[in-house]
Amino acid sequence: MLLIPCPWCGDRDETEFHYGGQAGVPYPERPADLSDEDWGRYLFVRDNPKGRFEERWSHSAGCRRWFSIVRDTVSNEIVR
């Protein structure tokens, strides 16, 4: 079980959180202007690296705040 550093509450067990996938994938400014391919890429395509990965978590059973961490997907070490 991961120990996840919530920026507001400190280190808490993984069971208090919801996973939010890759960080830094903003909702497009003007979806209507995107091609089908670009919109499809926003909807469905995410990185899946072996190693460091910036991802989002929500402290859903705590303060309900969303935040990002960098986790090593091999060792599960939380780098930042």
Place this chain on the structure above:
Amino acid sequence: MRLPEGGRIDRTKPLRFTVDDIEYTGCAGDTLASAMIANGLLEVAPSAYRQRPRGIFAAGVDEPNALVQLDDPMQLATTTELVDGLAAILLSGKGRLIDTPDPTRYDKRNVHCDVLVVGGGPAGVAAALTAGRTGARVILADEQNELGGGLLTENRLLDWLADAVDELDALDETRILTGTTAFGYYDQNFVALAEKHRLWHVRAKRVVLATGAHERPLVFVDNDLPGIMLSSAVRQYVNRYAALPGENIVVATTNDAAYGTAFDLATRVSTIVDSRPEPPRELVRRAQELGIEVLAGAHVQQALGTRRIGGVRVGDRQIACDLLAVSGGWSPAVHLFSQSQGKIRYDERVAAFVADKSVQEQHIVGAANAVYDLAGCLREGFRAGLEAAKRTGFDGSLPEAPYAATETVAPPTPVWFVDGPEDRQFVDLQRDATVADVRRATGAGMRSVEHVKRYTTIGTAHDQGKTAGFAAIGVITQLLGAEAPQGTTTYRPPYTPVSFALLAGRDRGELHDPVRMTPMHDWHVRNGALFENVGQWKRPWYYPRPGEDRKTAVLRECRAARTSVAVMDASTLGKIDIQGPDAGEFLNRMYTNAFAKLKVGHCRYGLLCRPDGMVFDDGVVMRVAENRFLATTTTGNAAAVLDWFEEWSQTEWPDLKVWFTSVTEQWATIAVVGPQARTVLSIVAPDVDCSAESFEFMTFRDVRLADGTPARIARVSFSGELAFEINVDGRHGAEVWNAVMATGLPTPYGTETMHVLRAEKGYVIVGQDTDGTVTPQDLGMEWIVSPRKDFVGKRSYRRPDAVRPDRKQLVGLLPVDPEDLLPEGAQLIAPDTSLAQPVPMLGHVTSSYHSAALERTFALALVKGGRQLIGQTVLAPLRDRTIAATVTEPIFYDPEGTRRDG
């Protein structure tokens, strides 16, 4: 037999026990296995697959043979503490589940510590001492009922050990857990410990692994005969339990460790067979002084005997014996280290896989780190304990180590197997798997130990290869002619078996999952409601009267709602209070329809979609004030919708000033439904003008009920009938419900009737008529998708996939036989479709009911290109018959909406 003196047993406390119903006597401090040996009982049940005689082989968790059925199935005699009255049945490899509930109360504890030390041998005790002395919070866990580990086997430093245990006991912040196995090592030093009736979840800042090492067997012909035992087990039985497993002993070894066994049993040992051409001179000299012959560069080819070993063949010689103590070297117990993602590597020097690189905040010391001399173990333990404490912010110093003679441990010479019949050279005693089986696997082209394991089943029995694992690796290495072993199988939790009852703890039966009940729950129970689980909520399903089955009760409830008045407890609907100057704008971006211009005092039904355009949830939203809305959600999705709102407001639009609070449980909601709903309202809320003109559909007002209770009454309808929803503070829910029922008019109804009523009107239930692949357009709800404003998901409706003509669309179905009820989930096909598989499916039934209003059955379905099929027939092929149904518009009752105003 029992030795007249020595050992750590209490001869003044005899304990009676039975094995296969024969009575024996042991002593306090015995394990079942040591007591059996003390009674001359070495042979256990025959092997599971080949029915070969087997005996006690080990003294701990690595025991492959001595399985017994106690109150718990499949326990090891070697790890079962002897208690008075213990009744054991010997098992051949398989246990029997107990079919009565386990009355024991199991518990869980969550604890944090600075330093967790796993293993209470010399290295672990040393680590706990230096860490504990700094004042750090320390937990020392050991699977045995007494600290000491190898010291108890070897009879060494027992005074030092006793003092150390006393000191650890006295330390305020140090906790000793004996009889407690660390069985799982997870991320960020989360370690699970199994005590007999208690599960510990430990989060440690640093972990010291002092898990010791497992002695390995030797593989030769008939190496499974009773009377063949690991050399460390023989030593442990004699020194710790004063139980002597044999009188005339031969020791066969590849390394130094077995010499200790030979020396401790000197007068009873005739021969040491050492695979090394040049064993350490000091050991040979000592053996000779004791009158023990040492055969160097030799190994046992075959064990002789039928039910019990009678001798061994070494080259051309036969040597008589009644006990053979074997040592095929040592494997550091890197299980937990490996579970923690630590990397291991093969070390030629000690012929074993050893810890290489840690990933977590940990130390690995002593035999677990392939350090086999006592002085080295103590040194590593002291250092690691102090270092671990320092890393967590404490300080101390290294103590003077107790005297332990410096030993050099000479390298082993492994022997993987011998010449001779390979189907009698056992690699895995539990699985009766032999060198011949491994050869079949490598002959079939397998190279990886993972593949060989699955092909031969080696290492898959209850001990998960603690003795067999490395033996198999060695055999594979030799068969493939490889220089060194290539790798191990993956170590996974649990290290030793853990009972489900322990893992479940108190989360059984009613406590398995939290149960949520509305304020009116007791009334429902008193009035005979049957309940349905919706998420964690208990919702009334229907209220059968005496003699009524479900169909009859539901038809009666439906009739009441359509012809007079009926009430439902709707308190479980999710409710989210949304506040802030940008609340309207936020909802505009989330819902498919517009909310920014909704008037205060009005309600609107809204649909939420994911960015991919698929329906996610729905509900009515009220505008309570200029900057305040109350959104309702489906019962099961309340938390998900709140999370959804939080996610978009925090991560995408932090500039919008809007905040969310769950108020689901703060409100109780009573839906009053039917043409006579106004009569009920006129009694319960006499001051409210309920006329259609004054109290418009989709508006609400804050009022006081007859007894002065503040209430919010909304004119919304999920049935098509005239309906009012009375919302009150949850604390008043029961009394207001009672007041409504006291009018004597309404019939209570449950979720089943609610489902029928809404389906007659073609209203969908998200999650029943939708499944995450359905767009609003698929549901025929284009009217709710705003063409003017943007919202989450809108772009997706232009994707080619969203406009395919063969998308599944919501339609109604009327079975040709009006009494035929389509099963929900039934697959639909076109007429004249061949039933040869694969059968091309048109879609499936999502909702299906008997209707009182229609006096027949009807259904909703998702059907490919369904709207084009209206008027045509589809078939639902079932196991024993086929139901034909006509495709219709998904609205069956009052399509003009004339009943809404009563």
